[in-house]
Amino acid sequence: MDEETPLLNSRHEEVLSLDEKGKESTVTQRSDESSDVASSNKFRLRIGYACGHAQNDLCAAMYFSYLLVYLEGAGLSPVHAGIVLITGQFVDGMATPLVGSLSDRLNCFKPGCCFGLSGRRKAWYIAGMFLVTCTFWVLFTPYPRTTSLTLIPPVVYYSAANCLFQIGWASVQVSHMAMVPELTSILSERTLLNSVRFLVTVGTDITVYTLVWAFSEADGNVASDVEARRGIQQEITECMLMQKLQIISYIILILGALLGIVFIFLVKEKEILPASAGPYQGKKRARVPRRLSRKSSGIRSSITADFIWLDELEPELPKTIGGWLQTPGFLGVAANYSMTRLCVNAIQIYLPFFVIFAYPSYRAAVATAPLTACIGMCASSALAPKMGTLVTDAAQLYANATSLVLLGALVLFLASAESSLIWVFVASGILGIGSAQLMVTSQTQVCELVGCNPNGGVVFGFNSLLDKVSTGVVIYIIQRFVQEVDETRLKGLYKLTVAGGPLCCALLGALSLFSVPQRIRDRDG
Numbered sequence: 313m314d315e316e317t318p319l320l321n322s323r324h325e326e327v328l329s330l331d332e333k334g335k336e337s338t339v340t341q342r343s344d345e346s347s348d349v350a351s352s353n354k355f356r357l358r359i360g361y362a363c364g365h366a367q368n369d370l371c372a373a374m375y376f377s378y379l380l381v382y383l384e385g386a387g388l389s390p391v392h393a394g395i396v397l398i399t400g401q402f403v404d405g406m407a408t409p410l411v412g413s414l415s416d417r418l419n420c421f422k423p424g425c426c427f428g429l430s431g432r433r434k435a436w437y438i439a440g441m442f443l444v445t446c447t448f449w450v451l452f453t454p455y456p457r458t459t460s461l462t463l464i465p466p467v468v469y470y471s472a473a474n475c476l477f478q479i480g481w482a483s484v485q486v487s488h489m490a491m492v493p494e495l496t497s498i499l500s501e502r503t504l505l506n507s508v509r510f511l512v513t514v515g516t517d518i519t520v521y522t523l524v525w526a527f528s529e530a531d532g533n534v535a536s537d538v539e540a541r542r543g544i545q546q547e548i549t550e551c552m553l554m555q556k557l558q559i560i561s562y563i564i565l566i567l568g569a570l571l572g573i574v575f576i577f578l579v580k581e582k583e584i585l586p587a588s589a590g591p592y593q594g595k596k597r598a599r600v601p602r603r604l605s606r607k608s609s610g611i612r613s614s615i616t617a618d619f620i621w622l623d624e625l626e627p628e629l630p631k632t633i634g635g636w637l638q639t640p641g642f643l644g645v646a647a648n649y650s651m652t653r654l655c656v657n658a659i660q661i662y663l664p665f666f667v668i669f670a671y672p673s674y675r676a677a678v679a680t681a682p683l684t685a686c687i688g689m690c691a692s693s694a695l696a697p698k699m700g701t702l703v704t705d706a707a708q709l710y711a712n713a714t715s716l717v718l719l720g721a722l723v724l725f726l727a728s729a730e731s732s733l734i735w736v737f738v739a740s741g742i743l744g745i746g747s748a749q750l751m752v753t754s755q756t757q758v759c760e761l762v763g764c765n766p767n768g769g770v771v772f773g774f775n776s777l778l779d780k781v782s783t784g785v786v787i788y789i790i791q792r793f794v795q796e797v798d799e800t801r802l803k804g805l806y807k808l809t810v811a812g813g814p815l816c817c818a819l820l821g822a823l824s825l826f827s828v829p830q831r832i833r834d835r836d837g
Contacts, residue, residue: 357495360578362508364488367441367568368481369516371448374564376660377520377682378557380791381668382452383470385554392467394791400474401784405777407482409633411436412773415487416630416766433487433494433769434581440483441572445565447477452561454554478780484572486776489755490769491581493762506755507696510748514689517660520564521686525679527556630767633774641828642771645761648710648828650778651821652754655717656747657783658813659685662790663740666806671733684737688744696752706760706833707825710753714818716746721811743814750818757825760832786813 383393415436450473455466492505636642663685667677703709720742727735758775762768790809797805825833 354501356578358505358508360575361488361491361495361505362512363571364437364575364579365484365509366512366516366571366575367444367565368484368488369513370520370564370568371444371477371481373517373520373660374452374557374561375448376657377664378524379451380661381664382554382557386455386466388466388470390791390795394788395467396470396474398784398788399471400478401780401787403475404478404482405780405784407479408486408776408780409770409773411440411483411486412490412769412771412776413633415490416769432581433491434576434579436483436487437572438576440480440485440487441569443480444477444484445480445569447473447480448565449562451477452558454558482773482776486769486772489758489772490762491579492759493764493768494581494766495579497764502759503696503752503756506759507693507752510696510752510755511690511693514686514693514744514748516564516568517686518683518690519567520560521679521683523560523563524556525676525683527560528676528679631765632767633770636771636774639761641761641832644824644827645757645832646775646778647824648821649754649758649775650782651817651824652747652750653779654782654786655814655817655821656751658786658817659740659743659747659810661787662806662810662813666803666810667736669803669806670736674733677733677736681736681740685740685744685747688741689748692745692748693752696749699749704834705830706753706757707822707828710750710825711822713746713749713753714822716742716749717815717818720746721815724807724811739811746818747814750821754821754825757828757832 379397380390380393383396384390388396415433451470455469488509492502495505496502631639660682663682664678667674667681671677699709703712720739723735723742724739727739758772762771790805793805794802
């Protein structure tokens with residue numbers, strides 16, 4: 313018996329070893345299968361999320377670049393055109409925090425709700441997309457002078473349409489942005505989603521400018537001497553350019569609606585459990601790297617392993633607007649985001665005006681110069697995730713991008729009407745590269761500030777409020793100057809606006825980001 317015992321033990325150990333190997337093989341096979349499924353889901357998520365903001369971006373490209381041109385061509389004075397735009401900006405600014413707060417509080421996860429395609433964020437997205445589709449086309453449609461609406465002044469007519477459009481636009485924007493922290497808690501994945509989103513933003517800008525360029529090419533690239541003396545504004549008053557912009561607005565509106573439907577079907581919103589229940593109650597245990605979990609609230613101090621279980625993390629309690637205002641770095645991130653948006657908007661709005669007055673004989677340049685800026689933005693957005701891994705401090709990354717904006721502004725300042733148009737294209741490309749990096753960095757910082765807090769919608773709404781109000785006020789002030797200065801000085805005014813404006817915004821944004829705590833700026837993870 314004593315001699316058989318080791319043999320039995322060894323056989324028993326051999327059987328256990330075989331069982332363990334079999335289990336290990338099964339686990340490995342299941343792990344590979346789940347990895348393939350996860351990769352497929354990630355790809356679908358990225359594609360779907362990228363499509364989600366496409367209609368907003370297409371409409372924004374037309375709105376910021378050509379709405380003032382269209383309204384002035386429709387007979388509105390520069391100040392009245394500015395009033396239409398600033399009214400919409402203020403309504404958008406007031407709607408964004410309201411939508412963010414309501415989408416935090418109201419849930420739409422009832423079984424079968426909206427055919428299972430909706431959620432607490434997507435319900436607002438669907439409603440906003442519907443409103444945008446129903447109202448945007450009015451802004452690029454001639455004022456109906458043969459109906460009973462003629463009793464309404466044009467400035468009131470277009471302002472009302474703009475307000476409705478901006479409410480829908482805000483609903484889409486806030487709900488789409490607020491989904492990022494809820495879709496993933498990994499910083500690199502959040503950065504990638506923001507980069508993909510901004511890449512699509514640039515792609516939609518390129519689409520709009522390409523369409524405008526193609527329509528401009530249909531009438532010839534260079535105007536005759538008589539046409540050059542009359543200027544492109546004469547063409548606007550004769551409704552030639554207005555008709556092109558109207559057709560383009562209809563095209564992009566339909567295209568954007570189709571891409572929005574793709575987002576609705578591909579991106580499945582996650583249900584947010586009550587904080588008291590714990591974010592992982594009743595779910596299978598999973599582990600994550602300890603360094604990633606440090607950005608979540610309530611990590612147990614006794615954890616010393618390289619990995620921790622997700623259900624060992626204490627749930628983060630929802631914050632009110634008062635709680636967010638007391639959060640360190642909240643105001644710094646908000647100021648950075650509003651300055652960054654103002655930087656991009658200034659380039660997008662006034663670059664076409666600068667080209668119109670500086671190079672009136674080149675009609676196509678009204679589209680090709682912004683198009684060059686968009687190509688630079690596209691390249692920069694594609695490289696943004698890589699840059700985020702090389703530079704771990706977001707403030708340093710933002711400062712590097714600010715130096716590019718400075719370079720682009722200097723090139724544009726040195727360009728003269730007598731010099732080649734190529735220098736305007738070079739400056740536009742550099743400004744596009746710098747501003748895109750600013751935008752991706754700023755959006756990621758907002759997501760990092762929110763973290764895993766379920767009430768992040770109010771943060772995105774507050775940031776958007778500052779963005780819209782600041783943009784509206786600045787545009788109104790510039791339009792006042794446009795109406796008061798002599799026409800011969802408009803070229804210099806637009807050059808100062810499109811070069812000096814973005815540079816000032818980038819510098820202020822960099823200063824505000826350096827006031828944010830290091831733990832929020834840290835991109836390591």
